Amino acid sequence: MSVSSEYASPTLAAAPRAEGIRLRWSVVLHYLVLLIMSVVILMPLYVMVSTSFKTQIDITASEPVWIFQPTMANYEDILTRQRFDRFLVNSVLTALFSTAATLAAGSMAAFAIARMQFPGRGLLAQTTLLIRMVPAAVLAIPIFALWLEWGIEDGRVGLVLFYTALNLPFAIWLLIGFIKQVPVELEEAAIVDGAGAFQVFFRILFPILRPGLAVASIFTFRIAWNEFILALILTNRMTRTLPVATTLYITDQGVEWGRIMAMGTLMVVPPLLLTFVAARQIIAGLTAGAVKG
Amino acid sequence: MAKFLNNRRNLVPFIFLLPAVFILVVGLVVPLVNAFRLSFYEWSMGTPLASARYIGLASYERLLGDAGVGESLGVTLRFGFWVILIEMALGITLALLLERQIRGAALFRTIFVLPLMVSPVVVGLIWRYLFDARSGLVNFYLEEIGEAIPFLQQFGFTTQLWLADRNLAFTSIIVTDIWQWTPFVFIIILAGLQAVPREVLESAYIDGANWLQMTWFVKLPMIRSVILITLLLRLVDVFRALEVIYILTFGGPGRSTELLSLHIYKTAFTSQQLGYASAISTLLIGIIFVLSLGILVFNNPLKERADF
Known part of the structure; x- marks a missing residue:
C-alpha cells in the first residue's frame, strides 16, 4: 500500500x-x-425482521426459508391480543420524562461545574464520574426494597427517577465538554450588560448548547427505551414497558418466535430511526468518553 | 479557564446543582447505601424489610467460601478475556485499515452504530434464535459446510446444541458480545486515529516511514490513551453485562455462562436471598470502582485537553 x-x-x-x-x-x-x-452487522437484524413476517411453519422449517409469503398474523396478534398500546404508552412516557429531567438537571449542573468556582467542585465532578458505572444488577436489589418501603404504586415514577439518575452522570460529563467549547466571552459580555446567572444560562448558553443536548438526549432515550432489569422489577401488568412485555413471549413451553420477533422489530424502530437521523451525534457521544481533541 | 461567576454570589452554583444532586442522591446514592446496609442483614423476599435479621459480617464470611461466586467470577474473567482480546484486536485492525476518508462513510458509520442502539433484550432474542438447535441459521450453515466438505465435520461443522452445552453456550455469549461491541471499539479507535495531529503524520512521512512503521511507531503510540480507555470501558461493561445473557442463556447450562452480575440477580430474585446478594454486590461494586478510578485518571473532563 x-x-x-x-x-x-x-x-x-x-x-x-x-x-x-x-x-x-x-x-x-x-x-x-x-x-x-x-453484512455481518445487518444479517441478524434482517433475520429478526423477516422472521416477524413468517408463519410458524416457515419459522420452524429445518431449512431457512429466504423466499416466503409474508404474513401480518404475528403483528395482528401482538397488536390486538395483548395490551400493546398500553406498553407503548408506558415506554414512551418513561423515556420522555426521564430524558426531559436529565437534560434540565444535567445542563444546569454542567453549567455550574464548568463555569463556577465553589468548594467541593472537583470532588463532585469526580464522584459523578464514579457512580456512572453502577451495574443494574446491583441497583435492582435496593430499589426493589426501597420501592416496597416507599409504597409508591406507580412503578413508572420509579423508572423515570432511576433512569434519570443513571443517565445524569453521563449527561453532565458530556455537557461539561460542550460548555467548555463555548467561548466564555459571550457570557462575560452578558454579565457586563447586567445579566444574572440564570439569564446567562437560559438566554445565552441553553440555545448554543443544543447540539450537546441532542447528543445527551439520544443516550438518555436509548437507556430508557431499552432498559429491562429495573423495568422488570418495578412494573406490573399495567405499567410494564415494551422490553418486559417482549420477554413474556418466552414461556416454559418454548419461545413464540414469530410474535417475539414482531415485538422486537416494533421496539427497534425508534432507535433505528434515531440512528439514521443522528449517527454523527451518536458517535460524538460514544467518543466523548474516550477521545479528546 | 476563567471562572466568571466568582465567589461573591456563593449560593448560585448550589442552586444550579440542586436538581441534579437531589436526583442522584435519591436515585443512586440512597440505593447504593441501602445495598451496602442490606448486606449485613438476612432478608428473604416476601417478608417485610423490618423483619430482616441483622447478621453482621456473616454474609461476607459465606462469600469467601462460596464456590458459586468463585465460579461466576471465573466465568466473568474468562468471558472478559476473550471478548476484550478479540474485540480490541478486530476493532483496532479494522480502524487502521479503514482510516482513510471515503465516499459513503456516512452510511457505513450508521450501520456500525446499529448494534449499540438495539435493545439488549432484542440482541439476546435474535442470537437465541440464530443459535437455536433446530431452526437456527448457525447450525444450518455449519451442516451445509460440513456436508460440502466432509473433512471439516471433525472440526465441529455439524449440528451442535449451542445453548445446551457448557462450552458451546460460553462460545455463544462470546460471539454475541463480539457482534454487539466490536463496532463500538472500531468507532472509538477510528475517532482516536482521526484526532492524531496531521503534522505528526506528515513529518513521519517526510522522514520516509512506511505504512507499517507509521502504524507501529507513530499511530499506535499516539492513541495509546484512547486504546487504554476503550479497554477499561469494555472491562467495566463486562462486569455490568446482564440483559443479553439473561435472555440468551440465563446463565446456563449449569453456571457455564453465569456472569457475576447475573449471579447477583439470580441470588436475589431466584434464590430470594436479597441480603446475601447485596454482599456479593459489594464485591462487584469494589471491582467496578477500581476500574472506574482507572478511567478517571486517564480521562477527566475537568483537565485541559493537552495530553495527547
Whole structure:
C-alpha cells in the first residue's frame, strides 16, 4: 500500500497520484472489508425482521426459508391480543420524562461545574464520574426494597427517577465538554450588560448548547427505551414497558418466535430511526468518553 | 479557564446543582447505601424489610467460601478475556485499515452504530434464535459446510446444541458480545486515529516511514490513551453485562455462562436471598470502582485537553 495514497490529507492532497492502479485496488479492498462488516452487522437484524413476517411453519422449517409469503398474523396478534398500546404508552412516557429531567438537571449542573468556582467542585465532578458505572444488577436489589418501603404504586415514577439518575452522570460529563467549547466571552459580555446567572444560562448558553443536548438526549432515550432489569422489577401488568412485555413471549413451553420477533422489530424502530437521523451525534457521544481533541 | 461567576454570589452554583444532586442522591446514592446496609442483614423476599435479621459480617464470611461466586467470577474473567482480546484486536485492525476518508462513510458509520442502539433484550432474542438447535441459521450453515466438505465435520461443522452445552453456550455469549461491541471499539479507535495531529503524520512521512512503521511507531503510540480507555470501558461493561445473557442463556447450562452480575440477580430474585446478594454486590461494586478510578485518571473532563 503506498504511503502517499494512505495519508492523503488536505495538505498532502497535492502530491501526484502516481500509483493510480494500486490506489484503486486498495480502495476496492477497503469497500470490500466495509461491506463484509456491514453484512455481518445487518444479517441478524434482517433475520429478526423477516422472521416477524413468517408463519410458524416457515419459522420452524429445518431449512431457512429466504423466499416466503409474508404474513401480518404475528403483528395482528401482538397488536390486538395483548395490551400493546398500553406498553407503548408506558415506554414512551418513561423515556420522555426521564430524558426531559436529565437534560434540565444535567445542563444546569454542567453549567455550574464548568463555569463556577465553589468548594467541593472537583470532588463532585469526580464522584459523578464514579457512580456512572453502577451495574443494574446491583441497583435492582435496593430499589426493589426501597420501592416496597416507599409504597409508591406507580412503578413508572420509579423508572423515570432511576433512569434519570443513571443517565445524569453521563449527561453532565458530556455537557461539561460542550460548555467548555463555548467561548466564555459571550457570557462575560452578558454579565457586563447586567445579566444574572440564570439569564446567562437560559438566554445565552441553553440555545448554543443544543447540539450537546441532542447528543445527551439520544443516550438518555436509548437507556430508557431499552432498559429491562429495573423495568422488570418495578412494573406490573399495567405499567410494564415494551422490553418486559417482549420477554413474556418466552414461556416454559418454548419461545413464540414469530410474535417475539414482531415485538422486537416494533421496539427497534425508534432507535433505528434515531440512528439514521443522528449517527454523527451518536458517535460524538460514544467518543466523548474516550477521545479528546 | 476563567471562572466568571466568582465567589461573591456563593449560593448560585448550589442552586444550579440542586436538581441534579437531589436526583442522584435519591436515585443512586440512597440505593447504593441501602445495598451496602442490606448486606449485613438476612432478608428473604416476601417478608417485610423490618423483619430482616441483622447478621453482621456473616454474609461476607459465606462469600469467601462460596464456590458459586468463585465460579461466576471465573466465568466473568474468562468471558472478559476473550471478548476484550478479540474485540480490541478486530476493532483496532479494522480502524487502521479503514482510516482513510471515503465516499459513503456516512452510511457505513450508521450501520456500525446499529448494534449499540438495539435493545439488549432484542440482541439476546435474535442470537437465541440464530443459535437455536433446530431452526437456527448457525447450525444450518455449519451442516451445509460440513456436508460440502466432509473433512471439516471433525472440526465441529455439524449440528451442535449451542445453548445446551457448557462450552458451546460460553462460545455463544462470546460471539454475541463480539457482534454487539466490536463496532463500538472500531468507532472509538477510528475517532482516536482521526484526532492524531496531521503534522505528526506528515513529518513521519517526510522522514520516509512506511505504512507499517507509521502504524507501529507513530499511530499506535499516539492513541495509546484512547486504546487504554476503550479497554477499561469494555472491562467495566463486562462486569455490568446482564440483559443479553439473561435472555440468551440465563446463565446456563449449569453456571457455564453465569456472569457475576447475573449471579447477583439470580441470588436475589431466584434464590430470594436479597441480603446475601447485596454482599456479593459489594464485591462487584469494589471491582467496578477500581476500574472506574482507572478511567478517571486517564480521562477527566475537568483537565485541559493537552495530553495527547
